[in-house]
Amino acid sequence: MAKEQQIDITTTAEALAKEFKEHSVAEFFKKNRQMLGLYGKIRSLTTIIHEYVTNSLDACEEANILPEIEIKIDELGPEYYEVTVKDNGPGLTKEVVGKAFGQLLAGTKFHRLMQMRGQQGIGAAGCTMFSQMTTGKPVKVISGTGNGKCFAVEISIDAKTNQPKLSNYKEFKRNFRGVAVRAKFKEVLYKESEQSPLEYIRRTAIANPHVTIKFTDPSGKKHIFKRTSNKIPKKPKAVKPHPKGVTVDDVLSYARSTKAQKVISFLKNDFDRMGAKALEEISKKVNFDLNKDPRSLTWEEAEQIVKAFRETDFLAPSTDTLSPIGEEQIKKSFQTIVKPEFLSVVSRKPKVYAGGFAFQVEVGIGVGGEAGRTLANGEKKAEIMRFANKVPLLFDAGSCAITKAVQSVDWKRYGLKDFENSPVTVFVSLVSVYVPYTGAGKQAVADIDEIVEEIKLALMDSGRRTSRYLAALRKEREKQMRREAFMKYIPEVSSALAKITKVKEDKLKKKLEKLVLDKLKLEELEEKIEKARAEARGKEVKSNAKESN
Amino acid sequence: MAKEQQIDITTTAEALAKEFKEHSVAEFFKKNRQMLGLYGKIRSLTTIIHEYVTNSLDACEEANILPEIEIKIDELGPEYYEVTVKDNGPGLTKEVVGKAFGQLLAGTKFHRLMQMRGQQGIGAAGCTMFSQMTTGKPVKVISGTGNGKCFAVEISIDAKTNQPKLSNYKEFKRNFRGVAVRAKFKEVLYKESEQSPLEYIRRTAIANPHVTIKFTDPSGKKHIFKRTSNKIPKKPKAVKPHPKGVTVDDVLSYARSTKAQKVISFLKNDFDRMGAKALEEISKKVNFDLNKDPRSLTWEEAEQIVKAFRETDFLAPSTDTLSPIGEEQIKKSFQTIVKPEFLSVVSRKPKVYAGGFAFQVEVGIGVGGEAGRTLANGEKKAEIMRFANKVPLLFDAGSCAITKAVQSVDWKRYGLKDFENSPVTVFVSLVSVYVPYTGAGKQAVADIDEIVEEIKLALMDSGRRTSRYLAALRKEREKQMRREAFMKYIPEVSSALAKITKVKEDKLKKKLEKLVLDKLKLEELEEKIEKARAEARGKEVKSNAKESN
């Protein structure tokens, strides 16, 4: 054993106590900017574009506006760029603008259960901090609400206190509605790649068919992605937690901030899909009085409630809390931007995962045409496009639940013998009131079983359609080949038989041709009949299903 | 173009403003606990052990105590466990204990540039939050400073305010020094695997040869890892930032909190390795008066300072700011715990990466014996052990700079033809005053070029020694084989020649054997001479190097 040292322990404990300090979240992220995706020269720039664009889109959508976004990246020097992002959203008030761009963990999104792109209130302020750290410059923001009055302001962050610092505030007249932000960054680099701002914008356009984005890259080249749909996604709604997904801790925390006076009304008002029948069932299952004040619920009582939730049937979370892209929209923009030969899109129904959060999966599989990633040598590789709340995820694919789900599918069963080397683009969109990212950089979804399973089911469904298409394609080609084969063989057969039997070759040939044509016609007819029968059966099944609904 | 909708924009902007709220960091991490590594049943449990153990070790080291840690995990029910961790550290005062276990982003570590295991002030409080979320129970802590007085207290967190809530505070008499924490968790699972608490503890013991850990697993089995060294690592020192690594923003932020009155004394006192000569050089390179108040430095002036730093020569960061494990210590514990046939350990000199942070890399390569990971079928695979500030990293290997560096080495050049399937354990330890983790879960190091490069160089150096060993091994085997081969062939050759020439076979055989033995002796002699010469040359080089130092 070691010899014990001579130390004055009390002094040490107290000495340590003196060193004990609290820190602001701004300081934390300033020191740990890699956690926000602000590391790596190329990645940082894409992250910046991502943060501004998602804020713009969220604002437009909440205000029911068809978004038009202009993005410009200018090269100011080596690894030194200026980024400008302008939207036509509702604009921000002076007070909000400061917090939105100058305070971490502040925003409209964190505390509401609502499907939005941003959900943490960190992004834009993180960019301000990054600009400040690398250039010492504040971020310039102009905002207008369209009523002729605008203001401009410069914003930076006081890291010690996590408070915005505003300067050069100016009001002026212009008929502008929206927010424009302009900021300078060092330690970033623009380079076209699979993970560049351009690819980010392209994918944003695919997942957001109602958006028009104009992008001017540092070389001055303009890239315009026009909207393929004029339908604004329905405004996301704040949603109450679904009983199936909440934990004891969640129940207690909701109970503390409810407006309800009794537990029974708390349950009725503060949870999704809570009908009278369900309430009755629950009240039978708990052994305390549901008329008590929710604020006085104990852990054990809350545990009883959660147990009762698990044993009770509820409807699936209401669809209207989620705003999926929509099958038609995905199809349109996929066709316009990816241009596959065949496309199959599947939109699943909303589901719930632990935490009571509703989520919904949509997938698209494009095969042939320009689908897939094209290598420099012209070879095609499979391409996976990941989206969370309509935001493209370009980084950390390896640790993402979506990648995991795609890889877990046995693609051979769906006619793609060598998936990795097929001309295929797999599109996966996950929308949720709360997306469980693996990190604050929001580039990968944690592999929560329910989510992986749901994505896999969607891909398998879509895969079946793809495989039917591939099979039909093969069948059509086969039919053609059969006809040609018969016609090729007939002259040989006729001539051989004629030589042996001295029957006239020409006569045999004509007879054989007629035989073949009759046979093929018959087959086609049979096929049609079979198809009609199958369709009839299908309809029957559907109408039965409707009746039982 | 889309038809513009009828919306009252002003209302919307103001409506949004009303929704704008600020949040506590506790709320943030409660919602995003996956960012702290608290997701996945097995992973969560390992993370909890990790957080408590690192705190204990840091405390002991700072108080110059040889650590003895006792860990116990009890199964209370399905996916329901109690964790107890007791150390012999300096103990905590009542005030500190609350913050340490009940407030996120509070602690002794975040604000000091000092090599410690913890560096964020999140871990232990995160565990309290997790316990609270899954069981509703507070965490129990006992602390004593060895003077006969102890106290016990129960701690939970108020998530809304990120403030600790203490209850059941009791003082009592016992001659205990250290901290003991006991907490209950649901949604966790104990299972032996590559990522289990046991493996975590085993690796902790390897990287911390001065630590004794006693672990009782849920089945009651005791695992004891005894220290192999009685040397306490030197106490980590807070370090001033090295001029080569700081950014403009860093300079400004240090300038704001300096005690110095003039920029010149700020530079002299607040930076590492700042000698008179360097100061003089810097003063020549900037165009403003270094006697000005550091608090009034502008961005442009700070930029000049950073530019001058870059153009001036400084010594490498002082070694005493870092506390590496040490070659001898690594060797001892590696031999004791991994038991390889051959081991090569390399300790590199400290280096600096962007941010001015010193870091140091140590690696060990163990080959043969029990090195490598053994599969169920007995096959051996390469094993990579990653450590950051002596803490084992078990998760997220794929996105870690250490893994990247190991994979970038061309192992074939070092005699390992099929690295993945070799019986080899690669040990990589990175120590730094600030480790750039990719996430708050602290399981992977961001792939910063300087760090990857340094690890790679260390591995290559160690690889060269390994390859020399493997080559020597092969050579010895070869020598043996040659001798055997000659002796096998001699009877054949003698008999053949005897048949043709009628010379006596036996005579030929003896002559040939003598010829072979003489030749082998001669070769051995030559080899020895060559080796002696090479050693002499090596010494010469070393002594020359010393002189030029």
Added chain:
Amino acid sequence: MPKKATKPKRRLREKRTKGPKEIAKAIEEIAKKIVREINSSKDPIFVTKTRGRSNVSFDEKTGLIKLGKKTTARNFLNIGHARKFMQTMLVMAKTHEYLKENKTAAIREIYYELKHTLGESKENTFEDQSESDACIVDVEHAVDTIRERLNLHANPKGSLYGDITLRDRMHNNDTFNCLKLGRGGWSIMSRMEPEEIEIRKVNAKFVLVIETSAMYERLVEEGFAKKHKAILIGTGGQAARGTRRLIHRLRYEKKLPVIVFTDGDPYGWYIYSVIKQGSMALAAHSEYLACPDAKYIGMTLDDVERYNLENVTEKMKEGDIKRAKEMLDYAWFKTKEWQRQLKMAISKKIRIEQQALANKSLSFVADTYLPEKIKNKEFLD
């Protein structure tokens, strides 16, 4: 030493031999039937015997592998059959022509004669010879004859040495004694039908069939044929049809016992079994080709131990082991001795070549190994 006059246990019933005209007629009948079907708008069908294991069986009584009675129909209107139907018609027409014009061709020649591109396509009538070979077998079965009588023949292979006088009736009635052609012997032809090659006189007690040409040459060199009154036939690997036909004729026309001497490995044993029982591929013609009472003299794995040949064994390759495992299931290897031999091969994973006997001495095989085994009737059965 076997007596000269050993009669085959059972006279093989060779089918009544059809002449060229009858065979041409049979082809015409098949063609006419197909034409009739076409004219009455029916799916034209070509019928032949089913090949492959499902229609092959081992006839314990005769000791022959035989083709069963199952038939296979090829419908032209079935796309899976159409190409093969077309090919079969081409082969039928061409062999019909050969018979009419009294020409003969190698099976590779008929392949080339019939190969051409189909219309504007990139498809050929035949892509490789295996396709036309398969059609030849189908036609053989359909008209119930052997390819030699369709005026077709495979490549020749094999050498003949010993006191046997042959006459080539198609070549000036050349008559020659195969003991008097130097040590080279006579090159066995691909067509060895009695109508062409007549066995005039044989002065021998038995036929020794030898797998490798080098061992054949060694035995010629050592004077084995004269000393033991043997006819030596070197097959040079798997015996060609002509060679098998010659062995068969020596057994049944000249009543000579047949002894087979191959390498001690699954391939060698398979060569022996084809000579003895026939092969699955040519199951229909076993009566023409096989010698069910042929004896196997060696090499066996027992020889390895008996003659201390451990040093000169070779490792069996994976393919050999697989073949040995398959052979375990063949009905004609179901004897106790052969099962033991095959299992030994599978477990020891070694093989032993004929020439490995040279490890003892060059003349060991001729002076000791073969005479001893023949004298003691040590045959594997």
Added chain:
Amino acid sequence: MPKKATKPKRRLREKRTKGPKEIAKAIEEIAKKIVREINSSKDPIFVTKTRGRSNVSFDEKTGLIKLGKKTTARNFLNIGHARKFMQTMLVMAKTHEYLKENKTAAIREIYYELKHTLGESKENTFEDQSESDACIVDVEHAVDTIRERLNLHANPKGSLYGDITLRDRMHNNDTFNCLKLGRGGWSIMSRMEPEEIEIRKVNAKFVLVIETSAMYERLVEEGFAKKHKAILIGTGGQAARGTRRLIHRLRYEKKLPVIVFTDGDPYGWYIYSVIKQGSMALAAHSEYLACPDAKYIGMTLDDVERYNLENVTEKMKEGDIKRAKEMLDYAWFKTKEWQRQLKMAISKKIRIEQQALANKSLSFVADTYLPEKIKNKEFLD
């Protein structure tokens, strides 16, 4: 049609033939030298000629591939040479024994005779035949002779047909005419030295060497030999040493021009070139084996167009194409015509077989193709 009496342009200077006693003596001398070295404690050395491309050259004058004068030494005390040195000693001692006892052996037989385990180890004196074959070549070179005179021989292969009378001096002086052995012809032996096989009489204008045995049989069948006074030699692929020796002797003893007829592909052309100039592997023995004025008649890729054989070409395999590219660089293919031919093969990636001529008609090759080309002297050179 070539005149019967065409003399070879240049009489090949065959080295003075050593008798068995002289060769045994030469072996003894080498062994004695090595023993002397051992006795004086020197590293024992075996010296032979260097093989491989570095010591092989094409002699434009004689048109032969020849081995140069470079020598290679194998030191027993060098671990890289020791095993081979040991093996060479074994081969030397065994051939010495053959010569003394007047025995002959196939090269596979000497391999088996010498193969055994070394002491307690798992190592064998020879692991496979390629090792002993290499030692045989080394000994051939060291004592400056051919393997036949070391009483060794390779496997026999090849058939002979035509009005040629041979006598086997080692086999009762058997005398036979190869036109009178039916259509099979005579099996060419592995050893065709004049001391053993005497060419008594030839009545022919030229020798036609044919790659495939099926084409050989076709030409026999068509009466080509009689009609055109030809000796037909079927090589059955690459010509065996005995067959090459026979061709060589017909050219130089009997002054018959030699015409080579192979498949139109790199492998066939290589067969031709080995007959004509010798091979790199046996460069030392070109004087015994090669016929530098042999003519190549076909198949050529020009034939494909000329006779409309596009349908019956085959695709060249990758290996064939690689071989063609290598052949471009061989000195003996550096003629304008051959370069053109090889380049055509490489660019068109097709090959044409001899039997593809059957696509015209079975007798086309005998009635038209060969006679026309011979008459018009259309040879590729």
